[in-house]
Amino acid sequence: MPKINDYVPIVGEDIIEELKIIGEKLKGKVVQHINSTSVGGGVAEILNRMIPLMNELGVDSRWDLIKGGEKFFQITKKFHNALHGMAVDITDEEFDVFLQVEDENIKTINFYGDIIFAHDPQTVALIKKKSDFGDSKKWIWRCHIDVSYPEPKVWNFIKQFVCQYNASVFSAPVFSQNLPIKQYLISPSIDPLSDKNKELPPEIINSVLDKHEIEKNKPVITQISRYDFLKDPVGVIEAFKLVRKHIDCQLILAGNTATDDPEHDKVLSKVKEKAANDPDIHILVIEPSNNDIEINALQRASDIIIQKSIREGFGLTVSEALWKKKPVIAGAVGGIPLQITHKYSGILTHTVEGTAYWIKQLLNSPEYARKLGENGHEHVKNNFLITRHLKDYILLFVYLYYNQDIIHL
Secondary structure, X not given: OOOHHHHHHHHOHHHHHHHHHHHHHHOXXXXXXXXXXXXXXXXHHHHHHHHHHHHHOOOEEEEEEOOOOHHHHHHHHHHHHHHOOOOOOOOHHHHHHHHHHHXXXXXXXXXXXXXXXXXXHHHHHHHHHHXXXXXXXXXXXXXXXXXXXXXXXXXXXXXXHHOOOOEEEEOOHHHOOOOOOEEEEOOOOEOOOOOOOOOOOHHHHHHHHHHOOOOOOOOEEEEEOOOOHHHOHHHHHHHHHHHHOOOOOEEEEEEOOOOOOOOHHHHHHHHHHHHOOOOOEEEEEOOHHHOHHHHHHHHHHOOXXXXXXXXXXXXXXXXXXXXXXXXXEEEOOOOHHHHOOEOOOEEEEOOHHHHHHHHHHHXXXXXXXXXXXXXXXXXXXXXXXXXXXXXXXXXXXXXHHHOOOOOOO
16 A cells, blocks of 8 residues: 555655645544445545545544445435436335434444544435534535436435535535535545556556457457446447447446445346447456456556446546546546546547547547547646545545634635
8 A cells, every 4th residue: 555655756745745734633533434335436445545545644534334235225226326316216115224224323333433424325314323422523424426416305315414414525516405514525536556547567458458358459448337327338338339330449348346236237237238249349347356457457458448427426437547648538427527628638428429429530540539648647637636635635624623714625
């Protein structure tokens, strides 16, 4: 695991020294993160990287998980889809089951933190414990998904709990809702020194391609994401097939599993059915425990990277690809437009046909594709690295706990 000083060559010594100074302001205080899974998905990935660095900076940060069975996670998956604006039928009984599981978690979790940082809808009702502590603890609800146009019934259910927190955090301005509590806009980040993003020697990249029987002599188009209907992997296959009528190329769909996502198998089955055993379509399921080097290698071997989401939280796979100076074509949804300026640091699309058009354009214009990747790399360096994320969180904690408005977030 990298140390904080390892980031000096990337972001500069001044930024690292500033982090050490503001971290001192939280000495003696404990930040307790709570979410639903330790592996799979962006939240777990971010926490795995950030918590050791927070501790090195003197911010005592710890991490706990809620528990929930299959039925609970089926319900929270419905919440996830509904908050993204999908029409979802959720019964009163399912709301009751959700609350029963939350009550069990409230009984079993030791709320030891001075700051309780609850992540996403799975944890939102833990705030019911707040009254037991009075004002001695500060409670933050972190929303990693796009709730700009939520299904009203589910949002109103969630909102009754959100309003009891001291503050909420959203990833982009367009995600937020009218709330009676303070809202902070903090984008997520990537770690440039993680196995998923660090430089790799050619022999490792080639070994991963050989392992998955991916040809090296024709263009590679790749989408890295969980197998989720909102990531539209079926639409990616449709776009690829339109491109291949004109250009000989191959497609990689690679993703892992998340323990709190019960739809994974259903989506994967649909993807395989659409691919129909096409030898140029590589459908990979890479286990979370050892996938980072492989994902990194697949991205670095790609000519174009796709993120054809139809709904999205922030979409960190976009920043990961741009960091590697790859041209990215992505859906103009969620936090993706914060990462891509159309035709400057990547391409934003809305349809299968538009995605196919731009894949053809970039394969036929390699110099333009290279420039998009370079511009995207600089944008990520300036805005979406873990050092900026650390600073935003620490300043938020300082403000909430001490009511010291030392910076405008």
